[in-house]
Amino acid sequence: MSAFTEDMLKSMANVERTRASRMGATIERFSAEEKEELLKEFHPDYSEKGFKVLEVGPNKGEKVPVELAALLEGKSIVADAKIDLEKIDYDVDVLIIGAGGAGAAAAIEAKKAGANVMIVTKLRMGDANTMMAEGGIQAADKANDSPAQHYLDAFGGGHYKNIPELLEQLVVNGPLAIDWLSKLGVMFDKEADGTMVTTHGGGTSRKRMHACADYSGAEIMRVVRDEVVNLGVPVLEFSPAVELLKDETGRIAGAILLDYDSQEFQVVKAKTVIMATGGAGRLHYQGFPTSNHYGATADGLIMAYRAGAPLIYADAIQYHPTGVAYPAQIYGALVTEKVRSIGAQLVNSDGEIFMHPLETRDVAAASIIRECKARGKGVKALDGVALWLDTPLIEMLHGEGTIAKRIPGMLRMYLKFGIDIRKEPILIFPTLHYQNGGILIDSKAESKLPGLFVAGEAVGGIHGTNRLMGNSLLDIIVFGRIAGTEAAKAAKEISVGKLNMDHVAAFEAELKAAGIAEGESSPKLLPVYTHGREAR
């Protein structure tokens, strides 16, 4: 019995009927004008009701998603708490908040630079979007490529909004990051002679996507996590940071933690702080499903904003064009772009190809939404509509066994639910995937607040308003390493004064003055799911 419904199977017959004729067929990429029009009309970032203009804080007057605004202008978790800042629970040189790829990379470098470093995290070390990144990591390390070519691809893909100094760091440190990871023991896909197996990603002009099968992020994460343990860096799990602390000079000087077990607050004094808290998918902007891990609730943005750090491009959200639309158990999960890199085509309900499979993510998402909503060529799936991703095409192009070898994670994920992607195409629809914007930093990964460094998805500006596939696994390593090195260096020069969190009360007063009613408790820390319990 097929896992698909009868209506789905009817449409699937169209996909099968046209498959042979589509094989090897090429379709023109959209022109610059077509792309612009498509985005304006169909990308969720252009929806007016999805955004709110901020009324307080460093980005006052700028729009952000309503769900993020509610937290940025929310009520601090510690607002009503009595916390004795003289009672220091932990005193370190470098405090790292967040234990994904960026936090771990930062910890390794900070420790090597001689700092007394501690990691605190909300869940476990490695519970992070890094672990779930499937497709790969970009780096210009082949003869026909160069960091300059990589710069051009990322700059155009980012709509020319990337901060040049940050993008330069990303591309020039790319090959160094691959080298660093290789020397830690990451198993990249290689030919027998050591040549890296590299492919295209959406928007790349050279094949520079390195991969570790389709466990690229997981492979990187488990290696850097192992190294953090080997180096003896203390990791405090289930202890989210909830507010930053300053000293009387105004420097960032530590954080307040919430111990999840005792529900008590703890005080960390630190010479420098690295914010590596990741993304925001679990805020479910505009009701979209997400490919993000359970803890992706933008906590770092909230804490930093309240302390006075400006954000950049917080209104630019990346919807991954191919999220799982069916079956329900994996709704919103990611179908890696690599599936298209190695030959699967996007096909509508009539079995027609309607776009080049490797457009940039924002354009691809908008094009899929148009095909479903404006052209009525979607397939009904769960509560919405979806399109086909024709996976069997991969093995027609590259031979039997290709799927098991190149995208084993995808094969396994679907097999669990009775779908063999070697034989049947799959249903996809855009899913909330990445926060393009975040906290503004300089080329040394330091925010506008002295003493606060930022790395990973919490950073804004590196990718402009649209990140290319494979550039985030790269940025967590590149900027994680920079943040670790620079935070350790800065810590050597600093002695911390008396701790305070006056900025929290000051922000609250600003909210009152702006007439904003007492909002929801923030940061959010974790989403709440009930799966329709109330409706029964």
Next chain:
Amino acid sequence: MEEMVTVFLLGKKYSVPATLTIMDAMEYAGHKLIRGVGCRSGFCGACAVIYRIKGKNEIKVCLSCQTKVEEGMCVGRIESFPINKRTFNIEEIKADDNIVGQLYPEIYGCVGCNACTKGCPQGLNVMQYIAMAQRGEYEKAAHASFDCVGCNICASRCPAQISHSAVGLLCRRLTGKYIAPKCEHLATRVAEIENGDYEILLDKLKKMPLDEIKDLYNKREIEK
């Protein structure tokens, strides 16, 4: 009317929709999860659970985010099963000298029961990769263990008290660093960058007027 099933979550009876995963059923029942939850996509290994169907003897183990509820399921949790990871200096160890056997001598206590393999939610042949590690075939063990998510269900089932996920990880790190062929084009590019070869070109791009760089982008040649 939606199909419902009866399940026993941490001992308490609930009626939940049949389409839910075990993890979703926990939330449907009212648990606010902090432990035993991570990526919710089968990559992180945070959510291992143990269950049996009421009245049946067989014990099963799985990832709760990847497994649908079934009628009569009695679910307990085994997240954060303790393993014994050894620390090492990756720069100082070598891929020979039986390093894995030295750090993890308990692998030789394997009794061949294959409980590890039977429990693996990733379908890995765990016992086989432990045997490869015993024989010093680290590269083979690295590939055979590659899809491990570190849920440690295998370790929870093992009478020889082996920490399988840590053994696999060590084999993979040895393979990535020492056994896999060296990449020449990477070494060349790293040397060029350290020599500052791309500074002038990048500086030019950074300062290029918007129209000019747009033109360059739109006309760039794309590798076939």
